[in-house]
Amino acid sequence: MKYSKRALREAGQGYMFMAPTLLVIGVFVLLPILYAVFLSFHRVQLLGGTSFEFVGFSNFVRISDDYRAGIALWNTFKYVIIVVPIQTMLALFLAATLNAGMKGEKWFRIIYFLPTLTSSAVLTLIFMWMYNQEGAFNQMLAFLGLPTYNWLNDPSVALTAIMIMNIWATAPFFMVIYLAALQDIPDSLYEAAELDGAGPIQKFWHVTVPLLRPVTSFAIIMGIIGTFQLFDQSYIFSGGSGGPSNSTLTVVLLIYQYAFDSAGRMGYAAALAFGLAFIILTATLIQRKLSKEETFY
Known part of the structure; x- marks a missing residue:
């Protein structure tokens, strides 16, 4: 499906106007969620030097105990x-x-x-x-x-x-x-x-x-x-x-x-x-x- 130059230009202008909002959502919403997903599968040590140890689903299993x-x-x-x-x-x-x-x-x-x-x-x-x-x-x-x-x-x-x-x-x-x-x-x-x-x-x-x-x-x-x-x-x-x-x-x-x-x-x-x-x-x-x-x- 081909798009005319005008349609592409209008779409580009639309995304340009949305860019600040998309950037805020990406930085302050999506990235924290993805980082939280990453943390939930690791044992994290923040004090005395940051370290990450992959533990799989053990953090989730631990909740029941x-x-x-x-x-x-x-x-x-x-x-x-x-x-x-x-x-x-x-x-x-x-x-x-x-x-x-x-x-x-x-x-x-x-x-x-x-x-x-x-x-x-x-x-x-x-x-x-x-x-x-x-x-x-x-x-x-x-x-x-x-x-x-x-x-x-x-x-x-x-x-x-x-x-x-x-x-x-x-x-x-x-x-x-x-x-x-x-x-x-x-x-x-x-x-x-x-x-x-x-x-x-x-x-x-x-x-x-x-x-x-x-x-x-x-x-x-x-x-x-x-x-x-x-x-x-x-x-x-x-x-x-x-x-x-x-x-x-x-x-x-x-x-x-x-x-x-x-x-x-x-x-x-x-x-x-x-x-x-x-x-x-x-x-x-x-x-x-x-x-x-x-x-x-």
């Missing part, structure tokens, strides 16, 4: 299955409330969205202060006559403390997306439902929720990806240890610990990273299948 990897995966799994549904439902509730035309709606939008604008590190430090033994959380629980907790040092509640913090911080982001989708739903659909005798609850469940299914699917997928990658809050909360008693140890934090320790486990950390990527991909595909937006071929 690593009890800390099992703990990190279980903590991350608990975090995902609790945080993602709650933050999605809370975001939908907040969006539906704002979309109802309540008084001072614009101010409430700003107030609700403020947690999303706060730096993750700063937010963690603020909540650590609130989780202190004499902090706001315990004072509020004591005022209500409820038991108080050692949020920072009790393994049974440490991960829950991070969950509460992240739900409060991330739900407003998805709330804005839901709010935009709610305002695009035609009023004629609600009017038709009213003619059929539907009340507010029936209209919400049979009109609003089905029409928001693509947005809900997006929120869940983004929530799954984000929660599986939990790192900074757990790192700051535990001082990088994943404590107390590994209760806040997540997969990404474990990868960080292995990658930058003195035992030369960068290759093993890369293998863990690919294991996490596979889990995220699998969870995303399952969610897409359950939402019936795609079919597997």
Whole structure:
């Protein structure tokens, strides 16, 4: 198939305009992925002189024998299955409330969205202060006559403390997306439902929720990806240890610990990273299948 000189010139101009973007993607996305693949098949020593020793699939096989990897995966799994549904439902509730035309709606939008604008590190430090033994959380629980907790040092509640913090911080982001989708739903659909005798609850469940299914699917997928990658809050909360008693140890934090320790486990950390990527991909595909937006071929 022959191309005219004009077509070749236009194609060349197009690739020239895309060259900066392609260069950035190649240098900062593709090359790191390829290098991580290379590392995952080697034992890497970075301190005292860099060395690489090919070990094949032993780094991947080693994951099944690593009890800390099992703990990190279980903590991350608990975090995902609790945080993602709650933050999605809370975001939908907040969006539906704002979309109802309540008084001072614009101010409430700003107030609700403020947690999303706060730096993750700063937010963690603020909540650590609130989780202190004499902090706001315990004072509020004591005022209500409820038991108080050692949020920072009790393994049974440490991960829950991070969950509460992240739900409060991330739900407003998805709330804005839901709010935009709610305002695009035609009023004629609600009017038709009213003619059929539907009340507010029936209209919400049979009109609003089905029409928001693509947005809900997006929120869940983004929530799954984000929660599986939990790192900074757990790192700051535990001082990088994943404590107390590994209760806040997540997969990404474990990868960080292995990658930058003195035992030369960068290759093993890369293998863990690919294991996490596979889990995220699998969870995303399952969610897409359950939402019936795609079919597997």
